[in-house]
Amino acid sequence: MNIRVLRYFIEIVREGNISHAAHRLHVSQPALSRQIMELETMLGVTLFERGHRQIKLTEEGYYLYERAQEITALVDKTTHYLQSNEVISGTLGIGAGESQALKPVMDVMAAILQEYPDILVNLVSGDATAIRQQVDQGSLEFGVVMGHEVLLNYNSLKLPTANHWGVLIRQDSPLAKKKAIVPTDLVGQAILTSAQSRNQDVFRSWAGDLINQYKFIGNYNLLYNAELLVQAGGCLALAYDGIANLYDQQLVFRPLTPVVADENILIWAKDHPLPNVAKLFLKMLRTQLKVSK
Structure with missing residues (x-):
């Protein structure tokens, strides 16, 4: 599956119209339509219900749209990490449920944003199952899980405030x-x-x-x-x-x-190397919480 075609597909969904997507992508409409038809043929599914002015996703199209966003985000994150290994840059992704216990996490993120204005953040809300899945996939560097969880496959750091x-x-x-x-x-x-x-x-x-x-x-x-x-x-x-x-x-x-x-525990994958911005975040959070490695 071609990453470039997945990006084309995402843009079509966001625009809701192949002509508008082609204009934004700087490709011709026939070429874009052909790429999507070839993708449908390869997958053996229909991705769009095509109308006169707008397109509508099929059930298979919705599924691919969700996965395509995850795939392209992971590709971008991987590329950025490999190309800027010595630079504090990129996106810091953290997933969590809603809780006041996240204040020290947000304090550290705010300090990083002030020091490195080009850094981006990706805050994802969800329950422990969804957060662990995204940490496992590498689309998030960190997650905060709440409650009594078995965390043998993760590095972890307990936050000081309970829910x-x-x-x-x-x-x-x-x-x-x-x-x-x-x-x-x-x-x-x-x-x-x-x-x-x-x-x-x-x-x-x-x-x-x-x-x-x-x-x-x-x-x-x-x-x-x-x-x-x-x-x-x-x-x-x-x-x-x-x-x-x-x-x-x-x-x-x-x-x-x-x-x-419930406890609040910051987790990150044991088998995924952290980019520099994530290492900096972890170092600053440990300092704020006065926790050693």
Whole structure:
């Protein structure tokens, strides 16, 4: 599979039109169309539903678009690393979930950006499974995983602040009158949570057998949309303390008791060499946390 053709394919998807993509790529429309048809023939699939003015991706096209972005990003990162081994440059990629515990990580990234203004950052939000996958692939240098994870295949550095679980509730809910939430409070409640937290042993230990009486209505990835559903009265949401928007006074956060806390651990692959900017980041973070190798 030709990297150049993958870049052509990505540009067509972004433009939504072969003519516009050809103009941006400085190639003729017939030549671009021929390249894509040859790609479809090679793969044995149809990538686009072609209309009069715009194109629409097929299911196979969506899949290739996602993979093509990962492949070209990895090629660019690899090329840049090989060509500038002595230079602090390029893109620093870090993936994590939402947490206030990331502050020391962001402080170090801010310091690097001030010192090296040409550096770019790639911040990716996701759960531990998605973050580990991208670290394994090399599309991210670092990930921050939260909770109790088996990390034998990674180098790791524990961050100093833990995440404390609680419940995001409408202010007019009877539960809002409580200072903390005990397991019996959630029986019969419509609960929105992350799939990761629902499956973690630490949360199941807190809830005990009562977890079988909880009404889990679904999962969320990022908390903002979950907040909107809680505001609308559709449910309450399990979340980390400190990340919900409580400024408008419509929602309140109540911690779980006994306390349920997750560690935050920075990870990077053992078998992937780090580019210079990543080495610098790690050195500065260790210094800030006063952690030796």
